Every structure is written in structure tokens, then in C-alpha cells.
Amino acid sequence: MSIAVNLVTGFLGTGKTTAIRHLLRAHASAERWGVLVNEFGEVGVDGALLDGDGVAVQEVAGGCLCCVSAPAFATGLNRLIRQRRPDRILIEPSGLGHPAQVLATLTGPLYRDVLDVRATVCIMDARHLQSPRHREHPTFVDQIHLADVLIANKADLYSAIDLSAFEEFVWQLKPPKLAIGIVEYGRVDIDWLNVGRDSGRRAAFPESHAFLVDSEVETHAQDARHWILIEGTGDGYRRASWSISQRRPWRLAALRGVFSALGLERIKGVLHTDAGWMALNDDTWQDIRTPGDARSRLVLIDTAAIPARALDRSLRELDDGDD
Incomplete structure (x- = not known):
């Protein structure tokens, strides 16, 4: 049976790790879950944060999974599959990681008969919609474009203007999202992992990381x-x-x-x-x-x-x- 896989994306500081910890606590204990986590820094922190939740955690530190760390990504994923044989894997790229190449790898011939790629979930902070530095960053844009599920986290910190801007923004997205959520403290609905996947989504900036070298x-x-x-x-x-x-x-x-x-x-x-x-x-x-x-x-x-x-x-x- 193929292993269910979800990509959990989001820019720096949006609460991806907190959301994943919530999902790990909410999942059925009979299922074996694994997490592959990537960090932009050379020293892994998220792996230690997730390690206490009773799941298999594989870390890839230094650079982004989509470029500098791509070989380490495949090695880490293969090790997680071979040694842990999980029922589901959550993959958390760096907040600066472009999801296009990761998705291409997961859905490509190497893993086609091994992985069942489910919904890509993007965790965002709606306040970033008011920031030109975020709105103009190719990775920020494509994390949203390529997501099947878009979740505005940290809602307890939003103003009425932030909420209105987010609602207006999401209804303009094409193709539409399969699920949209507004949550506090990373409390992501576990059912959103299984809403499906739209393989027709395209990146607006697919080459933004192609020549990036640290x-x-x-x-x-x-x-x-x-x-x-x-x-x-x-x-x-x-x-x-x-x-x-x-x-x-x-x-x-x-x-x-x-x-x-x-x-x-x-x-x-x-x-x-x-x-x-x-x-x-x-x-x-x-x-x-x-x-x-x-x-x-x-x-x-x-x-x-x-x-x-x-x-x-x-x-x-x-x-x-x-x-």
C-alpha cells in the first residue's frame, strides 16, 4: 500500500512546526506517522521540537529541500520509508523553500508507486498580505499558489482589516483552494490532509530557486x-x-x-x-x-x-x- 504524504509549507514564522505538532497529537494512535523536516539554518531545531511527540523524525538541515539540500532530501526520505515504514509522512520544507521541485520529486517516477501524495497545506500569516516584501517574494507567492489547503494561522493576532484582506485575497485565487481555514495556535483540522489534490496547480515563479547557491x-x-x-x-x-x-x-x-x-x-x-x-x-x-x-x-x-x-x-x- 502506498504511503500517504502531505507537504506542509509556509513562510518564515507562520507556525508550521506548531501546526504539525497539533496534527501529530490528533492523529489515530494506530497509524504510524513520520516527519521529514528541513531548515534553512545548518543546525536542526525543528527535529528536536517534534521528537518528543512519539513519531519518527528525519531532519535535513542547511539550505532548502528544493535546491541545495535536494540530494539530502531524497536520502532522508528513503531512510524514513525504509526504516520506519510509516502510514503517513508530513514533509515540512524550510520557510524559504519553494515547493515546486519537492512536489515534482514526490510525484515523479522514483516515488510514483511508493507515495500517495495528498493535499499540500500552506500555513500563512494573513498580516503578511499587507507587507510588500512578502507579497513580492516568489517563494511566498508560490507557496500559496501551489497549496490545495490555505490556512491563516495566528488569527488571535489579526485585526478586522487583516481578516477582511485575507477573505478578499482567497476568493480571487485561481484555481480555487479545496479548503480554507482561519485558526489560532496551529490548530489545523486533521481532515484537511485528505481533501484531495489538484495536480493542475502551477507555480508563478518555477525557476526562482533554480540557480540559488548558498x-x-x-x-x-x-x-x-x-x-x-x-x-x-x-x-x-x-x-x-x-x-x-x-x-x-x-x-x-x-x-x-x-x-x-x-x-x-x-x-x-x-x-x-x-x-x-x-x-x-x-x-x-x-x-x-x-x-x-x-x-x-x-x-x-x-x-x-x-x-x-x-x-x-x-x-x-x-x-x-x-x-
Whole structure:
């Protein structure tokens, strides 16, 4: 029997991982589910966030599944299929990942007899419709164009203008979506995964990632504590990623102060603190289970320069404590 597959797309910060965690909690326990997750940073964070939900998780970090990480995507997907034999796989590309090539791979001859590709679900933030930077970004546009299901998440933060703009926007989309939702906190209806798939959808910018090559990827500060900082650029964004084995848990109050002052577009991390393991998602902190790989991980993304070296010094000072 073919394995059901859903692509869950969405731009940076729309709540894809939160939505997937909700779906994982809602699915029938008799079904084996797997998740293939890709991140723009070189250090994986989402895999650690999903790992505690009792499903098989395969991570592909560094670049987008559609271009730089394409070979790793096939390797990760094959490993997930071979080792876990799931009934369904949810695939979460990076927020900067263009879905066209991923869909072409999933529906191509290599997987045609293995996978049953179901609805592509796009999680968006309706407030981004008021932002020219988002409306003019090819990946943002095509994540919406290629979706069978379009979900406006974070509705608790919307104004009446945001809701009206979203409703006007979706009714103009051609071909129409098979399902449209407005939700809070990633509470996606699990039935939306099975509404069907329109194979006639076409990307407006199919070549937008065709010649994208990451540049300026540089690794810094490796030492005996396994402290790695990686900086890079790609698709108009800068990123900094950390993987750290700490001497001691960081003080949560101090971490809050460090990160609240950054003001970056995307901050995501799994961090070992004196209050336990915490997930950081922009300005939201949440308790999580101890990850299988007990390292703190952090990814920062922005179009402007990221103060990575200064932040690295601050984190090292917290780790050194009173030494």
C-alpha cells in the first residue's frame, strides 16, 4: 500500500512546526506517522521540537529541500520509508523553500508507486498580505499558489482589516483552494490532509530557486565543549546557527534578556536552562521534553546583518558562569 504524504509549507514564522505538532497529537494512535523536516539554518531545531511527540523524525538541515539540500532530501526520505515504514509522512520544507521541485520529486517516477501524495497545506500569516516584501517574494507567492489547503494561522493576532484582506485575497485565487481555514495556535483540522489534490496547480515563479547557491557559509569557534557557530547567506537572507554542549544549564532569566533585545525576523531554538529544556520560537518560550541529542541549538534568520559574534560572546559568558 502506498504511503500517504502531505507537504506542509509556509513562510518564515507562520507556525508550521506548531501546526504539525497539533496534527501529530490528533492523529489515530494506530497509524504510524513520520516527519521529514528541513531548515534553512545548518543546525536542526525543528527535529528536536517534534521528537518528543512519539513519531519518527528525519531532519535535513542547511539550505532548502528544493535546491541545495535536494540530494539530502531524497536520502532522508528513503531512510524514513525504509526504516520506519510509516502510514503517513508530513514533509515540512524550510520557510524559504519553494515547493515546486519537492512536489515534482514526490510525484515523479522514483516515488510514483511508493507515495500517495495528498493535499499540500500552506500555513500563512494573513498580516503578511499587507507587507510588500512578502507579497513580492516568489517563494511566498508560490507557496500559496501551489497549496490545495490555505490556512491563516495566528488569527488571535489579526485585526478586522487583516481578516477582511485575507477573505478578499482567497476568493480571487485561481484555481480555487479545496479548503480554507482561519485558526489560532496551529490548530489545523486533521481532515484537511485528505481533501484531495489538484495536480493542475502551477507555480508563478518555477525557476526562482533554480540557480540559488548558498554563499559565505563559515564555521567558527569549535572547541572541546562542542561549541559551533555557523554563519551563512542565501535567498536574500542571512542566518546564524549554533550547536552547543553546555557546561551547565543557562539561566532562563538571562537568556530572555539576551534574546528580547535582538529584534530579528526569526529566532528559533531548543535550549537547556535552569528551568529545564525550553523551546524558543521568536518571543515565545515553552517547556519541552529532554531531546534525544542533549545539545542546545539555535537558529537566527533576518534580511539584515545578524550580530552573531556579539551574541556568541554573551552565550559563552552565560556558560562560563562564575568560572
